[in-house]
Amino acid sequence: MSTNPPTLSRPSENIGLSVALDGAGWHPAAWREPAARPADLFSTAYWADLAAEAERGLLDFVTIEDSLGLQSDHFGGPPDSRTDQVRGRLDAALIAAALGPVTSSIGLVPTVTTTHTEPFHVSKSLATLDFVSHGRAGWRVQVSSKAHEAEHFGRRQIPAIGRNWESDDASRRVVRELFDEAADVIEAVRRLWDSWEDDAEIRDIATGRFIDRGKLHYIDFEGPAFSVKGPSITPRPPQGQPVVTALAHAQIPYELAARGADLVFVTPQTVDEVPGIIEQVRSAEASVARTGTPLLINADLLVVLDHTEQAARDRRHRLDDLAGSALQSDAAIIATTPERLAGLLIEWADAGLDGFRLRPAALPTDLVAITRGVVPHLQRAGAFRSGYSTTSLREHLGLPVAVNRYAAIA
């Protein structure tokens, strides 16, 4: 199997489709929608219902947002003192684990930061998510660049980074360091996943050995920020390597994705921007000398969906009015009908994207519009699955079997 060149086996008529779950939705006023359940945001039932709906829509995976700091309107700054928006959230890795036993097919991709966390803990947490979900674990890698989040740990200081960090040398250096560290975390985590060969547990009664220690490996990771000896305490997870994803809008993040991820979320504002962004991603792959499977490229779109264009626009404006300001996002904001969104996805996919991560403006309203509106339209167009025919997240995405870097080649 390992001798085959890496190829993507996902059928070409199958557009990748996932949703990004965050609180009551991505619009700051989403929690005030009639269908919103703001008092339930911190319960398993809330998340289980959303995951079940996404699974009903046969989506590849759900991502679960997280951060080490409280939500805020201040970019990079300390938390605000607003009382009119959702504040507070649960640990995404634990939510994902809780969803493992109550879902059966959908991929579960929590956001886990790389900056203040321990790579050893991150590795076993995600490996265990893969065990409790029988091979459906993923990871959205996130850098925690905010100075105030560093103060939650008190171990290091991170200088403030402005919104225009790319054109500021000092900020750029800080960002470069944080992303280099993130790449190291991914590498250490991946080595830990491989640190047990798949057949290391032998339970050999004749010799009295539970494991073959020759199939366990020290990872000996050494980097400027940390080192990890290994091996993991957790055996290799069912997928071997859970799926690693990262959101990226600029060169340094593209390079992080190219170095360590399987899938990158990008943010073209229009279909015309798609080819240019793909070129940037591919060029980042070349500049870091990526080998193996090329990155899957999914576009993030923030969606407000309703039965007519006008109704969708009205709803967006109604939410904006409640919020007191117009919705802003790094991703393109699309207010339209499920049918037109389906058409748009096909058109954008034709421009070279592998798939999309949709950010529902309001939950569950826009999620339901995706699963019961957008998906049927894609299915009718022959662009989306009619049932899960694969079981692991890697298989859903057409990623090849993960070869263990430490296993002896027979």
Add this chain to the structure above:
Amino acid sequence: MSNQTTRKQIILGAHFPGVNNTTVWRNPASGSQIDFASFRHFAQTAERGKLDFLFLAEGLRLREQRGLIHDLDVVGRPDTFAVLAALSSVTTQLGLAGTINATFNEPYEVARQFATLDQLSGGRAAWNVVTSSDAFTGENFRRGGFLPHAQRYTRAREHVQTARELWDSWRSDAIVADKEAGQFLADGTAGAFAHDGEHFKISGRFNVPRSPQGHPVVFQAGDSSDGREFAAQSADAIFTRHGTLEEGVAFTRDVKARARRYGRDPDDLKVLPGVGFILGDTDQEAAEIAREVRFEQVSPQTAILLLEQVWNRDLSSYDPDGPLPAEDPDVESISIIQGRARQVDGILETARRYRRIAEEKNLSIRELIVEVTGRGLFVGSARTVADELDRFVLAGASDGFILVPHIVPFGLDGFVDQVVPLLQERGALREDYVPGATLRENLALPPAAPAAHWAARVRDNAEEVAS
């Protein structure tokens, strides 16, 4: 029944045994130690038996002996938080307790994870705080290195105290979620915290709202004097090992007296020894099974390895069915074993004790190890085991037990099917859970006291001791 409702209830937890020689993996009934199905069965069995909680231990580096990764007993386990979170979805009332190391984790992160687990489980989370001063384990972590031994508990105490401050940073009524009024939070400072201590100087805004228990239940494992003091100051329960009933009574009296010195109601610190159990149709049959199990737990190879841990020498050339080595333990060299706490008492003293026992009873190495390494073990018919457990609790030797079966995942089934009904019959164990009760309520613990109260208790006690 009514005359039985006031009698003392036994607290029961169940430990899913991890990496040690407790689990008899050679037994054909022994299943996976990793697959979630094993954890699910174990947890659902515990819940069927109306037990208080399930408990998972933790390890952060694979143990080595003579420089080699240990390979004889169960090796490898999943992440504690992820398993407990997953179990919260397939149980409704069972407490979910996990060991999390206070040395290789940061308070902000641990507080978040336990608050999340408590939210997801509807108030069933418990934290067993352990510490490490181990450079060997530190090689897997950013902080690396180790702590001077004396700082283990000061860091742990401050770690727990800081976590309590974070848990207190949201009021229980902080979330209004009034759609009409457009008010989500009661005020704009929810989660604000600042802690300036010896080990942690942190500040900011905690981002998990207050959980159903307020503070997840805090357990502390360890019998040392420092450990007892830490539990008396900072914990709701102490995990211990059980010897005889008399030892249990003395231990329980000691830790409860310590709790009283911190101004606590002694009943608010629960004593929970980990115990094995072997059931048979008759006491005699159980005794025979127990002997077999003990020798399965201590294979010839395991016997040599466990003896090496005391002798601190390579004893691989010794015959496990032969006598103890003539030479004394090596106290000079660095420890032959890494990744596990060394014997609490001096190894020379331990070796002398081993020699005495072996001589008195004429035991081989393997027989000796079987004799000296067992934890508290309740052996007999279901009736005998139920009687014994109850006798220990009524005598004040403990408030309950953490059951440690020797087989996963089915090792708890016999206990739940046979012993639990007998305990219920005599009013020592609940017939059913109170729907929606938190773990804290099931354990008859008081509502979470604010972090400031815990800190004040420690301070007041220090002044009292000083004056």
